[in-house]
Every structure is written in C-alpha cells, then in structure tokens.
Amino acid sequence: MNPMADINGNLASAMNHLFNFPENIEKLMFSDRSDSKGMTSIPVDILDSPKEYIFYMDVPGLSKTDIQVTVEDERTLVIRSNGKRKREDGEEEGCKYIKLERRASPKFLRKFRLPENSNVSAISAKCENGVLTVIVEKLPPPPKPKTVEVAIS
Template sequence: MSRAADSSAFNGDLASAVNNFFNFPETLEKFVFPSRAHEHNDNKGVSSIPVDILDAQKEYIFFMDVPGLSKSDIQVTVEDESTLVIRSGGKRKREEGEEEGCKYLRLERRPPKKLLRKFRLPENANVSAITAKCENGVLTVVVEKLPPPPKPKTVEVTIS
C-alpha cells in the first residue's frame, strides 16, 4: 500500500473518529432517552425539532422553538384533512465577519436548513380554525376543538 493511500485512509478514519466524538452526546442520548429519537432524524438536511403539545379545554396548543427563523420562513398547513404539517426551508444567514469558504464542524445555535414535523390531529380538532404566531423564537400553533356532539335525549314513553 502506498503512503498516499495509507494517509487518505487514515484521514478518513480520523474524520470519522472526530465526527463520532462530536456526535457522542446524541448517540448516548438516543440510548438513554429512546423517546427523543425523533430529534435526530436521518433525513439529510431535515431536522425534527422537539414540540410541546398542550391539550387545553377548548384547544390544542403546539409550542416549537425556532430560534433565528421569522414567520416568513415557516409554513403551517393541514394535509389530508387531519395532518398538521410544520415546515421550513429556511436558509441559514452567514454571521457577520464569516468567511465565504469556511465550514462548520458543528452547527447547533442556528436553525436547521430545513425542518419538518407532522402531527395527526384528533377527530375533535377544528382544522378550519387554526392560528399560528412566531414571537421571540417560539412558534405557537393553536388548533381549536370542535364542540362535543349533543348528548342524545332519552324520552320515556309510557306504556298503556
């Protein structure tokens, strides 16, 4: 084996080792907290940001941290009449003073290039009454609940 081939194989292994070192906390977290596996999506370039969902008396409220994204970067839609979809094709803006050719080894403080979350809404969700707002890096989506169906009346019939 030539020295050049040896060197490139080592560099590949070194790059892999460095990458594994930086990703170790996520690997450990997946093992310790398997319910959080959705946060580390294997879809290239698509991030699955954690969401808190509150089941309030008259509505469902979704809270999602989206630091650095503006309301124009985020799209909230309903697909197939019962699936809430939150997505962003947001592009990261360069930091002031950041050089054109530089490459990050780890990028966590800024929003991902793309994010996508889908939620199956319950039957009592009013898909015609959904509102969303994005303030201070938090997206809040409110889905109103439909009123409960009226309870059937019981009429007593007298027997003659």
C-alpha cells in the same frame, strides 16, 4: 424497575395514542424518507387544554415568513421550514468573520395526526421571540342524546 420510567413511558404512549402517533418516533417525524434529507427534528411541546391543543416549537433565527403550517389529508398538521437564515455581511469591503459559532437554522418537517375533535378550519399560528405557537381549536362535544320517555298505553 424505575417507576418514573414507567410513568414517562405511559405518558408518551397516551400522547402517541391521543394524536395517533406511531410508537416509533422516526415514523412520526417524516412520512416519506426521501423528504427527510437534510432535515432535523425540532422538539415540540403539546398542551391539551379544555378548548384547544397548543403546539410550542423553538425556532430561533426564523421569522414567520420562513415557516409553513398546513393541514394535509384532512387531519395531518404539517409544520416545516426551509431553514434559511441570512448572515449579516460586513458593511465595509474587506470585512470577514473571525468566528462562526451560530449554526444556520435547520430545515425541519414535523407532522402530527390530529385527534378527531380538532377543528382543522380554526387553526392559528404565531411566531414571536423565536417560539412558534400553533393553536388548534377543539370542536364542541356532540350533544348528548336525549332520552324520550314513551308512555305505554
């Protein structure tokens, strides 16, 4: 047995548990199969820092107006794009492309069930240099219950 495979499997399992991800990646990507037609999966990195969760997604060719970030059902983070990228038309009549290698930006939809300590009212997102960054602040931990000593008479 490969020890690295076990470590990676346990790490993936821990992340799935932390974010309430189903073990099956297909269930994670799309909640409704009918919504998934023509959509693609965009890889995501999720960083767990002491004060926030940070999601990083590469979205080349898309601007911030092409992407929607919402929260559904109280704790489901939804990131989607309609995948529209315009091709530059030739400025002069009679221009045509000789080669087209860059694919149009894909439509995508990703859903993440956020942990209970996520502050869904304090989510921010920015799109710079082809990278979408979504920051979900964590709620402060609940105060520890105080122990009150009662004198026995």
